[in-house]
Amino acid sequence: MAKRPSGTKKKLRRGLWSPEEDEKLMNHIAKYGHGSWSSMPKLAGLERCGKSCRLRWINYLRPDLKRGAFSQEEEDFIIHLHSMLGNKWSQIAAQLPGRTDNEVKNFWNSCIKKKLRQSGIDPATHKPLAEASNRGAATAASRTAVFSDAELILSSVAQQMPHMLPVVTAESYMYSRSSTDGGASACSDGSLSLSGYNQTADFTGYLDADALHCDPSSTVYPAVIPSVSSSSTLNSMAGLSPAATTTTTNEQCSNRNNSSGGFKSTHSSTTATNHLSWLELGPSSACTDAAAAAAHYGAVLDELKWSDYVFDGYQLQYQGIQGQCIYGDSKDTVQFDAHGISNWCLN
């Protein structure tokens, strides 16, 4: 038998990891940290490539992983973030403590996608399927509402950190991401004007009510996290009036454990004024040359590390609170601006 030439690479193991391999990897990292992944397998006595070790650690062995089923709030948040970020799984996962990009991606592909489709929503665009298949015929009434949350958050960012995002309106960002026109109106102060919002957001306990100051004459609505699995939200996203439909969609996908991480929702709403449909987002009242803004700020936004200053506070808050649907049946609305967000984050 011919001698194996020196330097010939040893055949690396592939496939599922054995408990022994896991232990070796864990022990090595516990002792030395992971340092260079490429050299780790040899040092740890593993017949795996560094890439495989890294993946195993990140996706499975890391001690800070949450594992287990996704809560309803996590699910909603994923949908919410996906509408803003698209398939940026690592960025989405970065906002979900203890979750990995792979986990989020799998959850999206195996469950959320299906659920959205069954609810008549195109998971890729977050628009109603009918609309998605009929591009170009969009009317003002059928404008996408799906980005409204993103817009709201962005608008808050613009208000909260004017030095970072001087005039970044959510709308400009949305123009930069999509050729469709935005659903919400970006105002000159960076806030957004929505012509309607039928959903209720209730943030007592997170938001200092006193901080929820805003011009009563304006229509600036909060960055809300819609409970997309709730019938009202799904139907709204699908273009149906929440009030007109009461059937639930919870049966779509084996509902995951709802016990961990989420939002405490108590009642503290202010006015009960508007009948505000997701899809009845009004025309811009004060934005000027959104396309130009998009060209400029789209690039800026691309460089933003979202997790660094959009969601860190959110994440902190997110970890310790009890889960409940953001939206109740209340028709009340809450109004707040960047102060609201910051209080939310700091609470």
Add this chain to the structure above:
DNA sequence: AACTATTCCAACCGCAACAAA
């Protein structure tokens, strides 16, 4: 009980970005 279809998740692959040489 046996077979087939479907679902779900861990792992792999290829590519791009980045850093160091």
Add this chain to the structure above:
DNA sequence: ATTTGTTGCGGTTGGAATAGT
């Protein structure tokens, strides 16, 4: 400026588990 190595990301696949017939 170029090459090489490493890391991180997103898409895809393989196979175990489960459901259905």
